[in-house]
Amino acid sequence: MKRFVPYLVLLVAALWLGSSWITPKPKPGDFDLTSFGRIPVLVGGRIKPLDTVARNSLLIMRGKQSLRLPNGGGTMTATRWLADVLFNPTVADGYPVFAVANQEVLGMCGMPQEDKRYCTFAELKPSLEKIEQERKLADDVEATERTPFQTAILNLHNALIHYQQLKNSVHEEGTVDFGKEIETYAAAVASGAGSIQPGATPLPQDQLNLLKAAVSRYERQSRFSNMLAVAPKAGGSEGDWLSTGNALIRVDSPQTIPASVAALADMSDAFRADDKAKFVKVTKEYAGWLAVEHPEWTTRTSYEMRFNRMEPFYQSMVLYVGAFLLACGSWLVCPKGLRKTAFLLILLALLVHSFGMFSRMWLQGRPPVTNLYSSAIFVGWGAVVIGIVLERLFRDGIGIACSGLVGFITLIIAHHLGSSGDTLEMMQAVLDSNIWLATHVVVITAGYSAMFLAGFLAIAYVIIDMMPKTFDKQAGKTLARMVYGVVCFATLFSFVGTVLGGIWADQSWGRFWGWDPKENGALLIVLWCALILHARWGGFIRERGLMIMAIFGNAITAFSWFGVNMLGVGLHSYGFMDKAFPWLLGFVICQVLFMIKLSIRFPSKD
Amino acid sequence: MMQTLKRLLGPISSLRLTVICLAAALVLVFAGTIAQVRFGLFFVQEQYFQSWVVWWSPASGAYKIPVFPGGHLVGAVLLINLIAAHIQRFRWTWKKFGIQLTHLGLIIMLAGGLATDLFSVSSFMRLKEGETKNYSEDQARVELAVIDQTDPENLKVTAIPGEVISKGGTITSGDLPFTLAVRSYFRNSKLKMIGQETGASSVPAATNGTGQRVSLTSAPRATKMDERDIMSAVVEVTPAKGGKSLGTWLVSDALAVSQDLEIDGRKWSLQLRPARYYKPYSLTLKDFTHETYPGTMIPKNFSSKVDLTDAANKDTRQVLIYMNHPLRHMGDTYYQSGFEPDNSGTVLQVVRNPGYQAPYIACIIVSIGLIFQFTYHLIGFARRSKPTVKP
Numbered sequence: 001m002k003r004f005v006p007y008l009v010l011l012v013a014a015l016w017l018g019s020s021w022i023t024p025k026p027k028p029g030d031f032d033l034t035s036f037g038r039i040p041v042l043v044g045g046r047i048k049p050l051d052t053v054a055r056n057s058l059l060i061m062r063g064k065q066s067l068r069l070p071n072g073g074g075t076m077t078a079t080r081w082l083a084d085v086l087f088n089p090t091v092a093d094g095y096p097v098f099a100v101a102n103q104e105v106l107g108m109c110g111m112p113q114e115d116k117r118y119c120t121f122a123e124l125k126p127s128l129e130k131i132e133q134e135r136k137l138a139d140d141v142e143a144t145e146r147t148p149f150q151t152a153i154l155n156l157h158n159a160l161i162h163y164q165q166l167k168n169s170v171h172e173e174g175t176v177d178f179g180k181e182i183e184t185y186a187a188a189v190a191s192g193a194g195s196i197q198p199g200a201t202p203l204p205q206d207q208l209n210l211l212k213a214a215v216s217r218y219e220r221q222s223r224f225s226n227m228l229a230v231a232p233k234a235g236g237s238e239g240d241w242l243s244t245g246n247a248l249i250r251v252d253s254p255q256t257i258p259a260s261v262a263a264l265a266d267m268s269d270a271f272r273a274d275d276k277a278k279f280v281k282v283t284k285e286y287a288g289w290l291a292v293e294h295p296e297w298t299t300r301t302s303y304e305m306r307f308n309r310m311e312p313f314y315q316s317m318v319l320y321v322g323a324f325l326l327a328c329g330s331w332l333v334c335p336k337g338l339r340k341t342a343f344l345l346i347l348l349a350l351l352v353h354s355f356g357m358f359s360r361m362w363l364q365g366r367p368p369v370t371n372l373y374s375s376a377i378f379v380g381w382g383a384v385v386i387g388i389v390l391e392r393l394f395r396d397g398i399g400i401a402c403s404g405l406v407g408f409i410t411l412i413i414a415h416h417l418g419s420s421g422d423t424l425e426m427m428q429a430v431l432d433s434n435i436w437l438a439t440h441v442v443v444i445t446a447g448y449s450a451m452f453l454a455g456f457l458a459i460a461y462v463i464i465d466m467m468p469k470t471f472d473k474q475a476g477k478t479l480a481r482m483v484y485g486v487v488c489f490a491t492l493f494s495f496v497g498t499v500l501g502g503i504w505a506d507q508s509w510g511r512f513w514g515w516d517p518k519e520n521g522a523l524l525i526v527l528w529c530a531l532i533l534h535a536r537w538g539g540f541i542r543e544r545g546l547m548i549m550a551i552f553g554n555a556i557t558a559f560s561w562f563g564v565n566m567l568g569v570g571l572h573s574y575g576f577m578d579k580a581f582p583w584l585l586g587f588v589i590c591q592v593l594f595m596i597k598l599s600i601r602f603p604s605k606d
Numbered sequence: 607m608m609q610t611l612k613r614l615l616g617p618i619s620s621l622r623l624t625v626i627c628l629a630a631a632l633v634l635v636f637a638g639t640i641a642q643v644r645f646g647l648f649f650v651q652e653q654y655f656q657s658w659v660v661w662w663s664p665a666s667g668a669y670k671i672p673v674f675p676g677g678h679l680v681g682a683v684l685l686i687n688l689i690a691a692h693i694q695r696f697r698w699t700w701k702k703f704g705i706q707l708t709h710l711g712l713i714i715m716l717a718g719g720l721a722t723d724l725f726s727v728s729s730f731m732r733l734k735e736g737e738t739k740n741y742s743e744d745q746a747r748v749e750l751a752v753i754d755q756t757d758p759e760n761l762k763v764t765a766i767p768g769e770v771i772s773k774g775g776t777i778t779s780g781d782l783p784f785t786l787a788v789r790s791y792f793r794n795s796k797l798k799m800i801g802q803e804t805g806a807s808s809v810p811a812a813t814n815g816t817g818q819r820v821s822l823t824s825a826p827r828a829t830k831m832d833e834r835d836i837m838s839a840v841v842e843v844t845p846a847k848g849g850k851s852l853g854t855w856l857v858s859d860a861l862a863v864s865q866d867l868e869i870d871g872r873k874w875s876l877q878l879r880p881a882r883y884y885k886p887y888s889l890t891l892k893d894f895t896h897e898t899y900p901g902t903m904i905p906k907n908f909s910s911k912v913d914l915t916d917a918a919n920k921d922t923r924q925v926l927i928y929m930n931h932p933l934r935h936m937g938d939t940y941y942q943s944g945f946e947p948d949n950s951g952t953v954l955q956v957v958r959n960p961g962y963q964a965p966y967i968a969c970i971i972v973s974i975g976l977i978f979q980f981t982y983h984l985i986g987f988a989r990r991s992k993p994t995v996k997p
Contacts, residue, residue, distance in 0.1 A: 045899025045906075228901045239900045393988065429905040429929045436930070485987060492976045499715075499969040508930045510728060510941045510957035512965045513719065515651050520639040524632060531628040538621035567643050 006341035013319060013348055020310045030080070031276050035283040036267070037079040040290065040301040041169075042228040042241040045426040046364075049301035051308055053227070054082035056422045057166055061159040062099040062118060063419050070096060070118075082166075087271040089167045089174075093121040098159050102152035108134070121163060124156075131157055169227040170244055170264050172217055176272075178265040183254055185214045190253040214248075221245035230260040234293040259289055304363055312356030313377065317411040319349030320384075324404035327397040331470065339397045346391075346400050349407065350384050357381055364424045367438035369445050371425065372565070373417040378442070379561075380410030382449025383456075386489065390482055398479065402456040410452075416580075436504045444497030444522060448557050450490035451525060455554030455591070457483050458547040462594050480543045483550050484536065490553075491529035498522040517567050521560030528556050548595045555591045558584055619690035627684040630675055634660070637674070649827065656723055678723070685716045704979025711972030718964020726959035729883055730943065733891035733912070734951035740888035742938075742956040743880035748837050748859055752782060755866070755873040767881065771839050778846065784869055787842040789854055794825040794835040797860045812840050815865035815876075817856025836860045837878065845869060883956075885938065887916035892924070894952045896945060908942050910952040927954065 026032045037051035055065045055078045067076040076095075084092040096118035100106055103113040109127040111117060124131070135157040138150035146154070167173050175181065188207050195203040203211075222245030230247040232240035242250075247258050263286035270278040291298045326342035357377055361368055369375045387403020417423075431437065461479045464471045501522060502512040513519060532549045535541045541549065566581055617623070638654035645653075654660055655677035663670035675683075688709055696706060729742040748768035753761050764781045771777070772793070777786040798821050800808060811822035817840065828835050838858035844851045855865055857878040864877035890913040897906040909928035914935060916922065925933045933940040937958055944953035 042901050045902040045904055226901060241900055243901075426899045426902065426904050426906070429907050432906065433930050481987075485984075488980060488983065492980050495976065496969070496973050499965060499972070502965055503969065504930075506962065506965070507932065508941065510932070510939060510943075510955045511726075511959075512722065512962070515638065515647065515655050517639050517642060520635050523635055524639075527628055527632045527635065531625060531632065534621055534624050534628060538625060540622070540625060564639065567639070 002337065005337060006344050009341050010344045010348060013322070013345060017315055017348075017352060020315070021306075023309075031083065031271070032280045033077070033079045033083060033283075035280070035287040036083060038287060038298070038302050038305050039283070040231065040294070040297050042238065043226060044422055046422070046424060047238065047241075047297050047301065048422070048424075049305045049308075050082060051079050051305045052422070053166075054078035055308055057082070057085075057162060058097065059419050060162055060421050061097045067095060067097060083271060085163070085166050086170050087268040092167070093125075096120050097163070098124060098156060100152065100156055102149055104149045105152045105156060121160075124160065128160070131160070165224060165226050168221050169225045170229060170268060172221050175268070178268045179262075181214075182248060182251075182257060182261065182265055184210070185248065186251050186254040186257055188214075189251060193252060218245035218248045222249075229264060230258050231290060231294060231297075259286070259293075263289070300363060303359070307356070307359050307363070312352045312359070313411050313414060316349045316353040316356065317408055317415075319345055319352065320404045320408040320411070323349060324401050324408065327401035327404065330397045335397070339395075339400070342397065342400045342404075343388075343391060346384065346388065346404055346407075349404070350381070350388065353377075353381055353384065353407065353411075360424065366427070367434060367442055369441045370427060370431075370437060371423065372562075373414055373423040375441075375445050375448075375561070376410045376414035376417055378445045379448045379452065380407040380414070382446045383407060383410070383453040386450060386453050386486060390486075394478055394482065396475070396478065398457065398460055398482070402453060402460055406449075406452050406456050433504075433508075436500070436507075440497055440500035440504050443493050443500060447490050447494035447497050447525060448561055450486050450493055451529075451553045451557040454483050454486040454490060454550045455557070457486065458550035459554075459594055461547045462551075462598055465598065476543060480546055483546055487529055487532050487546075487550060487553070491526070491533060494522065494525045494529055498526050517564035518560075521564040524556050525553075525560050528553055544598055548598050551591050551594050551598070555588045558587055615690045615694045618686060619694045620687075621691075623683070623687050624691070627680055627687060631680050631684070634674060634677060634680060638677075646828070646833075678720070681716055681720060685713065685720070688713050688716070701982070704975045704977075704982060707975030708972050708979065709975075711968045711970075711975060714964055714971065715968035718961045718968060721961035721964065722959055725961065726957065727883070728958075729881075729956045731889065731940070731954045731956055732946075732951060733889065733910075733954070734946070735891050735894060737951070738888050738890040738915075740886075741882040741884045742954075743882055745834060745880055747881040748878050749881040750786075750839075750841075750857055751864070751875075751877050751879055752779075752786075753864065753875045753877075754781075755875055765882070768837060768878075771841075772837075777841075783846050783872070784852075785844050785846055787844065789840040789842050790822075791837075791839045792822070792824045793837060794827050795838040795858065795860075796823050796825045797821070797836070797838065797858055798823075811838075812856040813853035814867065815855050816861055816863075817854065820856060822856060822858075839878065841876075843867060843869075883958075885936075886918055887914065887921075887936065889914055889940075889954075891952055894945060894949060896949050908945060908952075910942060910954065912940075 023034060026034075037049060037054070039050045040047050041050060041053060042048075043053055058065055058067060058078050058081065066078055067081050068074075069076055081092070081095060081097070084095070098119045098121070099116065100109075100111075100119055101116040103115070106117055106119075107113045108130060109119070109124055111119065111123065131153060134150070134153045138146060138153050141150060171178050188203075188211050191207065192203050192211060194200055222243040225243055225245070228241035228243050230242040230244055232242075242258075244261050244264065247261050251257055263282060266282040267279060267286070270282055287298070323342045323346035326338050326345065330336075330338035330342060357368055357374075360374065360377075364370065368381075369378045383406040384403040387399040387406070389399075390403075391397070391399030393399075427437075457479055461476060461483070464475055464479065498519075501519065505514065505519075506512040528549075532541075532546065532553070535549070536546055562580060562584055566584070634654060637660075638650050641650045641654065653676075657676035658679045659672045659676050660674040661670040662673040692706070692709060692713070727744070728746075729744040731739055731742040733739060750766040750768070750771060752764045752766065754764075755761065762781070764779055766777055766779075766786070771788055772791055774788045774791060777788070797811075800810060800819055800821050807821040807823070809821060811817040811820050822838055822840070825836070836859045838856065838860070840854050840856050842851055842854045852867065852869070855867070855876055857865075857876055859878055859880075861878070864875040866873060866875050868874070891910060892913055893911040895907075895909050895911075897908075898904060899906050907929055909926055911924065911926050912933070913924055914922065914933070916935070919936075921935075927933050927940055927942050929942055932942075937960070939957045939959070939962070941955040941957070942952070943955035945951065946953075
């Protein structure tokens with residue numbers, strides 16, 4: 001019976017995962033937004049479902065993917081919120097979506113000076129001019145020299161701009177009956193075109209005025225919004241998407257109103273009229289039309305929506321913690337059973353992690369690492385793969401514990417990196433090369449994985465060293481072999497990755513090496529690995545020395561991964577991130593403490 | 607004989623020296639990365655990496671003391687150490703084969719890096735649509751172009767390199783009927799219109815030309831990525847056959863137009879401009895395109911369609927230069943580097959690097975070596991691990 005316990009745990013975990021596959025039913029009495037969330041639009045150069053647009057917008061504005069309503073109003077899904085923003089902005093203005101975490105800013109806007117407050121647009125509206133003035137002042141200050149107030153003002157300003165753009169994505173704010181409006185407009189355009197024929201009666205003045213007003217409104221909408229919601233007819237490419245305004249300006253009769261515009265107008269009117277049945281019917285019909293015209297795009301957006309809801313990285317994070325705890329427990333009680341369970345759990349976690357990573361690759365059509373966010377996901381993945389291999393070789397639970405911990409930490413990092421918006425962003429021209437992304441970037445990131453795994457194995461050594469009663473000397477020896485092997489692996493990957501990067505730089509910038517901070521960061525890892533290996537071969541360090549150096553490898557890798565981006569100089573400084581500096585510093589200090597702990601008894605034990 | 611050689615090689619081929627060099631390189635690279643925040647890439651590159659010794663001097667600059675070995679020194683010692691170790695420890699065994707190969711690749715890479723540092727030249731070619739050029743310009747170097755304008759159809763150019771001007775003294779040339787005496791020289795300078803810009807002194811920089819209306823002051827060396835030094839000099843023109851001085855002229859990188867002077871009825875012009883490298887072929891820009899992703903300002907691609915005309919080699923063709931796809935021709939490589947703000951023209955970076963193939967060769971050799979060694983060890987490692995497995 002005992003033999004089946006690990007599999008039973010696995011089954012429970014799998015059931016928990018499976019539950020996220022089921023599409024949740026809408027709340028009774030509310031709109032069914034399943035088809036709505038799936039509708040593809042083009043934002044930021046990429047075709048994505050409205051669900052993604054909604055989630056990313058909330059992430060940018062309030063740091064979460066859903067909305068908590070005040071006074072026990074429960075949570076609102078991002079898609080539901082977006083429907084209000086697009087179709088019923090006056091209601092949306094009352095939702096607390098702007099996270100302001102600066103007392104001075106709150107005070108300036110006439111609100112109680114709390115540490116953090118979620119403001120509604122209606123609350124901020126009277127202060128818009130003041131915010132704009134402060135924004136202009138803050139803009140002239142260099143990013144590194146801004147005060148917290150100025151940074152907060154700029155963040156709030158960005159969120160406000162984003163919100164205003166979103167509100168005008170389908171039609172101008174304050175539109176009442178969009179369906180009727182566009183029909184009248186299209187009819188007026190058709191009769192206007194007829195009136196310029198020889199012998200025809202000229203267009204009456206009121207019709208002319210209506211046309212003028214409409215065209216300038218549509219022109220304004222298309223200038224202000226950054227969403228291209230109008231899909232081309234079958235066979236059209238990504239470049240043929242239009243904003244509703246631009247699409248309407250091209251209309252010459254009621255028959256030529258694009259299907260997307262008509263559908264969005266019907267949705268908008270049904271939503272405002274609170275006609276739930278009609279809303280569902282219209283969204284379903286539009287989804288059907290899209291599926292026929294653009295099967296490839298709709299497959300992707302449906303998949304992306306499911307992917308959003310599953311949150312595979314969150315799930316694998318939970319599983320990694322479980323595996324880590326079980327592996328640790330296996331050293332104290334019931335070694336075989338717990339280790340087996342931990343091993344099964346980490347395999348499942350890796351499976352979910354891989355599913356998430358490969359889904360992203362398929363959605364983006366790119367190799368796994370394209371920005372800092374995806375690098376965090378890949379570092380964890382790589383470390384877990386190596387950790388599982390080590391576990392198969394040594395079967396002592398250490399591979400599971402260390403790789404589970406690295407997997408968990410890197411996914412936490414990814415989670416925080418992902419709060420700045422769409423993580424499947426388009427690649428800048430110079431990075432637009434799948435061959436180099438697949439080779440240089442992947443290889444160098446795999447080097448980070450190995451460095452961190454080696455470093456965490458060495459930290460495990462520190463802990464083993466502190467508990468001489470629980471572990472014998474053999475455990476330390478085994479760990480030393482693991483660390484040595486993983487450092488060799490890291491050397492290979494870091495070196496090859498760095499040189500490939502040099503070759504890419506030679507292809508695109510005309511120099512193999514330019515002493516740019518990111519390049520130097522990669523070189524530091526290579527040099528450190530070479531130093532560890534040569535010091536070991538020369539007998540300058542032994543077991544403990546190896547461990548101390550491997551722990552410092554963590555600090556060097558963290559510097560190379562994030563530290564150089566914080567310097568704010570160089571060609572690779574994508575994503576300036578000063579907020580994370582205290583974390584980096586804390587991490588490095590921890591590593592140094594571990595090193596000191598190990599070196600104290602240095603001569604006596606070796 | 608061999609024994610003596612080996613004994614001599616002992617210390618320089620030692621693993622201890624390797625470890626010291628690697629540690630020194632580590633410290634140097636780290637310090638050189640952090641220093642970029644304050645001093646900028648170019649300065650750091652010059653002071654830390656492309657130098658034999660890193661110097662420290664107090665803010666007053668009164669003296670300087672060596673604080674650390676520079677990039678060239680560390681690299682050179684490491685290279686010697688590597689070669690010596692190779693000579694001394696080379697043994698033909700499979701066990702060591704991967705390591706030998708890896709280090710051979712590293713020798714090629716270090717040597718190639720040194721060659722690139724010493725011999726590679728980087729310059730730029732700016733082309734408007736429809737324009738043809740047969741030269742590129744070096745933004746880090748300047749030259750004083752003295753042009754004989756007597757025959758407008760056939761201008762005769764005498765280019766005096768900026769390095770000559772920076773040395774000061776009097777410059778004479780057989781092609782010129784006058785001498786140029788450098789009265790003042792600034793590596794980086796600020797030019798201001800007298801009476802129009804604040805902070806301009808009332809002393810004109812020169813007695814002739816634009817310099818009469820401009821004041822000249824020295825400026826600290828540029829450190830930021832988007833700044834560059836503006837070199838200026840004041841030269842005095844005296845007829846070579848003797849006689850009265852014609853006065854002084856201000857020549858500067860900041861003055862876009864040339865200044866005229868007349869001697870014995872012949873017209874000449876003076877201009878300090880980026881140093882030019884003439885090519886035995888020419889490029890004509892046909893079209894420049896700047897694509898963005900739909901609905902965004904994110905650049906998707908920049909590309910320049912150019913006509914390459916090389917009469918000597920009978921090589922005339924149309925080439926598309928775009929991101930990650932440079933044009934290589936007669937030892938020069940042209941990269942898409944930038945563009946005019948209104949998309950009317952392109953900026954191509956031109957690199958002449960005789961050692962550019964070294965990293966490619968080195969990379970292949972080292973990769974084979976590392977993969978070989980790694981697999982060799984992994985197999986042994988897995989074999990040794992087996993017995994520890996308990997059923």
